[in-house]
Amino acid sequence: MEKIETRKDVAQVLHMNGGTGETSYAKNSLLQQKAISLTKALREEAITSLYLKKVPRILSIADLGCSSGPNTFMVISEIIKTVENLCREMKHKESPEYHFFMNDLPENDFNSIFKSLGSFKEKLSDEIEAETGPCFFTGVPGSFYGRVFPTKTLHFVHSSYSLHWLSRVPQGVENNKGNIYMARSSPSNVSRLTMRNFKKISHHFSSLVQKS
Ligand SMILES: C[S@@+](CC[C@H](N)C(=O)[O-])C[C@H]1O[C@@H](n2cnc3c(N)ncnc32)[C@H](O)[C@@H]1O
Structure with missing residues (x-):
């Protein structure tokens, strides 16, 4: 019983440094960013095969252990770009709607993510130079070692540099x-x-x- 309490406490308090200051995770996560870059091809292949197989109207994607900062948005923007390109190639009339579930432990700086959504969307539409499908974002606080999603909610689950916790x-x-x-x-x-x-x-x- 005592051990379970201790584990629960760690999950309640563990977090990367929030915000965007000098010591924040956002400003100190280049190593993790490199890992995301190195796995880009794998993600593209997986999302392409999933999208072509299912062509969902609403594409539901989770990032487990998303933290906050540029890495969080790097994965999202890459996924959207891949799917938008596919839609163009396949001459689909409409892009899917995107529903991103951002999961991390409760002390994660979810507010930083939400505050950056406006600038993220602007930057993305500048880069794509076209309208994308509508994007929706949901914060999911809780440990990914427990149930944090209802059954059959997700099409694609991503996690980088988090499972070693x-x-x-x-x-x-x-x-x-x-x-x-x-x-x-x-x-x-x-x-x-x-x-x-x-x-x-x-x-x-x-x-x-x-x-x-
Ligand atoms: C090193 S950061 C990686 C963040 C981001 N994915 C990246 O690549 O930059 C690891 C993240 O996993 C989260 N984490 C660790 N254990 C977790 C758990 N059991 N459930 C949810 N998130 C967890 C931490 O809070 C932290 O934000």
């Missing part, structure tokens, strides 16, 4: 003294137990994503 510390790694992660100096049981824990957590995570 485990839902719990693996049991039996108390001898990992002096480290807060798996390091070169960690005893061998640490990597074995962390791997086993990760498999369990990712299996649980995948089953939640499939439900949504």
